[in-house]
Amino acid sequence: MKTVTMADVAKQANVSKSTVSQYLNKRYDYMGEKTKARIEQAIKELGYQPNIVARSLKQKSTKTIGVIVANILHNFSTEVSRAIEDVCHKADFHTIICNADDDPDKEKKYIEMLRAKQVDGLIIFPTGNNRDLYRKMLDQNYPVVFVDRSVPDIPISSIMLENEKASELAVDYFAKKGHERIAMITTPMNENVSSRVERLEGYQRALQSHGLDVREDYMRSIDPDQVEGILEEMLALDQPPQAILAGNDLILKEVLTFSKLHHFKIGEDLSVIGIDDVPYASFYSPSITTIAQPTFKMGKMAGELLLDKINKKSTADQRPDYHFEPTLMVRESVKDNKED
Amino acid sequence: MKTVTMADVAKQANVSKSTVSQYLNKRYDYMGEKTKARIEQAIKELGYQPNIVARSLKQKSTKTIGVIVANILHNFSTEVSRAIEDVCHKADFHTIICNADDDPDKEKKYIEMLRAKQVDGLIIFPTGNNRDLYRKMLDQNYPVVFVDRSVPDIPISSIMLENEKASELAVDYFAKKGHERIAMITTPMNENVSSRVERLEGYQRALQSHGLDVREDYMRSIDPDQVEGILEEMLALDQPPQAILAGNDLILKEVLTFSKLHHFKIGEDLSVIGIDDVPYASFYSPSITTIAQPTFKMGKMAGELLLDKINKKSTADQRPDYHFEPTLMVRESVKDNKED
DNA sequence: CTGAAAGCGCTTACAG
DNA sequence: CTGAAAGCGCTTACAG
Structure with missing residues (x-):
């Protein structure tokens, strides 16, 4: 494999070489x-391919950005990443995830x-625990954009969901359908x-605005693998919740698994809303009401913002x-208690 | 951002510089x-980070491999990619997907x-239509490994499923449960x-070995968005199929969507097996019987094989x-016609 | 035990 | 219109 230079x-x-x-x-x-013709000809004959590494060294730009997602298992991460890739691709930038x-x-x-590796900028879904590095x-x-989360006291712009609004939409909808005992399960804080x-x-806040009780035993922040146990506990309460708000896709999955295992009929015995519009939501039985994040728009924004910083060198935010804004996707997993 | 060199x-x-x-x-x-101590000290004081681009240029190795998947929408692709990443990561190689x-x-x-970009090797899920390039x-x-598919007359090793066996497992199981009219839908050939x-x-072949008819109108190769129409046709036949084998995850999704829309109860009105063990298979209602590919093993093998080629320079296969080997994951989506 | 020098494959003023 | 030369930030024989 002698390389053609x-x-x-x-x-x-x-x-x-200069002319080439x-x-x-x-x-x-x-x-x-x-001259042009001769060069073109020579390139074809030799099967020459430029060495981008050499170019990058000289130009001090790799035309590549890095994306570090907190957890690729979240649907959100992959969807946002693909939107970022799209934007970068159009701008002739490569993406490493x-x-x-x-x-x-x-x-x-x-x-x-x-x-x-000299990537020209970074999009990070921050774990939050590398404050020194961020700073x-x-x-x-150095050009950086955050996604999904902001980090206290680190003034790097973040592309985020209106998270409070997301929960509000869910609780409002539960309330509208006549639910009063609404629980929420999220991953650890x-x-x-x-x-x-x-x-x-x-x-x-949404519970309060509907005059509903905020109960500690209805609010749990736990790892996905503990959801089953927690749900058993909750549903064995004197006043078990009628509705569960799943804080993200991983929790939702566990709630569905639980209800299948223990024969709770979603949308009848137990109402469910998930934050994150999971791919199977529409063809699950019953289909799942969710709060969708505009993942495509968010990824696009993140990519554009980073490319701006890279180009204008104005990395200050x-x-x-x-x-x-989140969107309520109404489907079938919430029972209508007002009907009867 | 003056860079420290x-x-x-x-x-x-x-x-x-040599000593550093x-x-x-x-x-x-x-x-x-x-000397060591002084260098260490200097590096810390200046916050020096080596420039890998410069090193790569000199060493003619980027310690990076590329993975080109045919279609990232297939679950199979992402799972295999993650296994590849694992292997490479352990060998201190980076992966670009x-x-x-x-x-x-x-x-x-x-x-x-x-x-x-001078990646040291490539893992490709080939589209099949770049024969000149492959050759x-x-x-x-140049080190290359194929995954999922081999390409006629191109002797590059491929990491594949025993595909015929996969279909056989499904048909055998359908037959064992008393099904005689078994259809298969795949993406275009x-x-x-x-x-x-x-x-x-x-x-x-499996149909024949069970003495069942091979019917053209039970065998369709179509784009996912045409599945609904095709299923309507099939199920309106005088002798509609009792069972559907979905050739991959995208087709399975369409079959499930169809059955939901048209109120066919999976596992009762219609039996289904999908090739590819989709993530929601176990908590879907009913849970879906699938043929699983050993994605992790396959990705591991692909990564190891490529790294071998890169290291030993023995790229000949x-x-x-x-x-x-595929595995049958028995769940609930196949009706037992023998029971009654 | 450490340093001077050449070179990886490009790009880019600058000269002509 | 095109070429000679320097340099990007490393590594690696080789000399001492």
């Missing part, structure tokens, strides 16, 4: 037609790795991660965060 | 303890892009893509293809 092309075409380089970069301004697996150490490793990048004026906290706050 | 570290530590480089590459053999979107032109573009890489002795053809062949 620009020097080979130059020799073959009887011009200098000009040609490749389409700076034809003053290039003779015959890494999965921090909710582990700050992995996140750190990936940030360092990607920066060593360092900020200080260095991390004080450095805004979104989960906000969803819980929205849930509480004009505004703190970008909040996107 | 090796030269800066060298100056600060009062040694030469040795240090970074852990060639301590003859290095004085105090691209989606050809079933489009040979995109595939071509990505192959060229990744090679221009060129083979001729150049491409003569250059082995797996879909093999699945259909396995289906036909010892054996043609690697076939992995």
Whole structure:
């Protein structure tokens, strides 16, 4: 596999490397037609492929960005990533996606790795626990955009859902359908991660606005694998909840598994709404009412914002965060208690 | 963002660049303890991060591989990719994943892009329609491994499912449960893509071995968005099928959507098996009987094989293809016609 | 035990 | 209109 280099092309075409380089970069301004033709010919004959690594070294730009998602298992992450890829692709940027697996150490490793690879900027779904690193990048004026969560005291713009609104939409809908005992289950809280906290706050506030009790035993923040146990507990209460708000897709999955296992009929024995519009929501039986995030728009925004920072070198953020509106997708998993 | 380079570290530590480089590459053999300490100190003070791009240029290795999946929408692709990533990660290789979107032109573009980026090897779920390119890489002795499909006359090893066996398992199980009219729906055939053809062949052969008719009107290869129409046709036949084998996850999804829409009860009015163990199979109602591919093993094998080729430079393939066994995951979506 | 020098394959002023 | 030269930030024989 002897590699063909620009020097080979130059020799073959009887011009200098500079001229070949000009040609490749389409700076034809003053290039003779015959020269052009000869170079083209030589490139074809030799099967020359430019070495982007060499170019990147010289230009100090790899035309590549990195995306570090907190946890690739969330549907949200993959959907947003694909939108980011779309935007970057159109701008001739490549995208490298890494999965921090909710582990700050992995996140750190990936940030360092990607920066060593000279990516031109980073989109991070932050674990929240690498504050020093985040700050360092900020200080260095390195282009970064956050997604899904903001980090207290780190003024890097974040592309987020209106999380409180998401819970409100769900609770409002439950209430409208005559539910009074509404529980919420989310994944564990991390004080450095805004979104989960906000969803819980929205849930509480919405309950209050409907004059419903906020009960500690209806509010649980736990790992997905503990959902089954928790649901058993909840549903064995004197006053079991009539409705469950699942804080994200992983929790929803566990709720559905539980109800199948224990023969609770969703939409009859138990009403359910999930935050995140999971792919199977529409063809599940019964179909699942969800709160959808505008993942495509959010990813697009994140990509555009980062590319702006990269191009304009104005990495300072004009505004703190970008909040996107959630949408209620009404389907069949909420019983209508008002009907009878 | 003035970047700190090796030269800066060298100056600060009062040694030469060479020595710093040795240090970074852990060639301590003859290095004085105090030198080591001074370098370490300088690196910390300056916050030096090596530039991998420069290293790659010199070493002619990026320690990165590319993965080009035919269509990222298939669950199979993402699962295999993650296994590949795991293996590479352990070997200190990075992974760049691209989606050809079933489009040979995109595939071509990505192959060229990744090679221009000097990735050390490629794992491809081939569209099958870039034969010249595949052959060129083979001729150049460039490390490549195929996944999911082999390409006729291109002796590049492929990591594949025993596709015929997959269909056989499904048909055998349908037959065992007393079904006689068994249909199969797959995505469109491409003569250059082995797996879909093999699945259909396995289906036909299995029918014959059970003495069942092979009917043209029970065998359809169509785009997912046409499944609804086709199912309407099939189920309006004088002798409608009792069972449907969905050739992959996208088809399965359409079958489920159809049955929901038209109120066919899966596992009662219509039995279903899907090839690919979709994530929601176990908690769907009814849970879905599937044929699982050992995606993790397959990805691991693909990664290991590629890394072998990269390291040993023996890119010639010892054996043609690697076939992995499918597994029947018995759940509830097949009716037992023998019971009554 | 450490340093000077060449070179990886490009790009980019600058000169002519 | 085109070429010679320097340089991007590393690594690696080789010399001492």
